[in-house]
Amino acid sequence: MPLSPEQKAEIESQRAGGERTLRAVSPGMEARLYTAHEVLDHGFVRVIDYMGDDAAICQAARVSYGRGTRSVQNDEGLIRYLMRHWHSTPFEMCEVKFHVKLPVFVARQWIRHRMANVNEYSARYSILDREFYIPAPEQLAAQSTQNNQGRGDVLQGEEAQRVLDLLRDDAMRSYDHYEAMLSQDGQQGLARELARMNLPANIYTQWYWKTDLHNLLHFLRLRADAHAQYEIRVYAEVMCEIVADWVPAAFAAFRDYRMDAVSLSAQGAAALKRRLAGEVVTQENSGMGAREWREFQEVWG
Template sequence: MPADAPVREQTATFRPVAEGMEQHVNVYHPVLDHGFVAVKDYMGDDVSVLQMARMSYGKGTKSLADDRALLRYLMRHLHTSPFEGCVIKLHVKLPIFVMRQWVRHRTASLNEYSARYSIMPDEFYLPEPAQLAVQSKDNKQGRGDTLSPEQAAEVLRLLREDAQRSFGTYHKLLNADEDGNPIEEDGFGIARELARIGLPVSAYTQMYWQTNLHNLMHFLRLRADPHAQYEIRVFAEKILEIMADWVPVTTEAFRDYQLEAARVSRMEIALLRDLLAGKASIADAASYGMGTREIREFQTRFGV
């Protein structure tokens, strides 16, 4: 926890309490080299989802009386509104370029550290050598083979020097160090909102991010996916671990029916049926209206 974080006195509550989640409140889990994720507050638990669902279904839930079965039914059939009754608020510290991916998920409330009002700390992200790779040849968004140790060391040197140079310029423009103390008597001292414009996207920022459980799962379905960029995926994976302690039955169903499941297109269903019936082979996939990349993904997904 940051040194200046206020400590709230523990009080009795009548609201639902998830014992697993209580272990995460105000616990700062490190992510990447300088980042973290911490739960600041939450509302609801697995039972809260059930209460929301049964309010909607009324007497129609007798055949789904088992709590776990009902939660899994909701997830399986994409009845998402009951999950909106649970809410989580996170404190996240992350590189700016990761933040730019994160805010693409617009179904949340957030407040970010402002470099208009405050001086940015001299912290920037440097990848681990194992994460340094060339551009993928068949995926415009992905990475290919990793660099050699010698190449990785040179890339890290360049990244470090560029970031240090940018922060040096930042402080010279501000005429202030990290604590706001003047550096020179006749320095520029330009406005913070202007001095920040040369900082790299590797610089760290912070935010409070609040969202409901339905939208959290949408975020995790995309960002905890193996194809997501590593630097945001590690945050998503940590949040998924926290979610498992908060709503364990929901998390199990989420993994089974969304995160580790596969969507199947109309063409794939038709091809699968004919493959199982012995009426087609994978060589016939194009005749079902599937493109080259779709066929490759189909083969990877089903091992055919």
């Protein structure tokens, strides 16, 4: 299970103990604080701490004192203006710290976003648990024939079962050998920092990941996208729900101007104008490559 009874008891204790504060708080984030949201088969995401809210973004943009005297409607309008015109600094005034449990191969993809403070569970000092990510059958897919970093058709029947059996058997065998190397029963036992090299990339790790809202939204725009790898996308989708409760005006603007928006290259804009003028535009006379043309057609028909 993602959470042990001891971890659940600790979370309940954290949520039960409240402290009076003079700083601005977000009611939506207060409701989320410390709660573990389960992801994949053994993973989770939970908020450990945060700073700021929608009003903090506006306060920074106006460089005002206190929470200001502007109405919520004016604040929403300002936030939408800032998002629409790519003013990033006010969004950096909000920060959040997550506790994430995730497979190692997802962590290695995640860490490519070099805009956070990270502290990961150390397998040099501690022994990792026997917990591995094993995909659900519907997530077992062949290599895409059109995208070198994507998935194609879902594996079926005996082939799917063969892959699942290999994943489980390899993970368990590797962990058995890991324990055997660490064992001090009749031997000195290998150092933990060396024994860990034998573990597979689907074993679970944990970290604290702290970032500001601007960089978090950039992460979510890429990783909550339909084209992102499923195993990191499901984490991003849970984080989207959390951010929507934390800074609802900022997230609504982000969804409108980033996640659900469409951007065009100069060639794409020109092709669209020519189409609107009644001209027949093809890939050959559009100035776009095959992949860009295909993406253009997916949006504009």
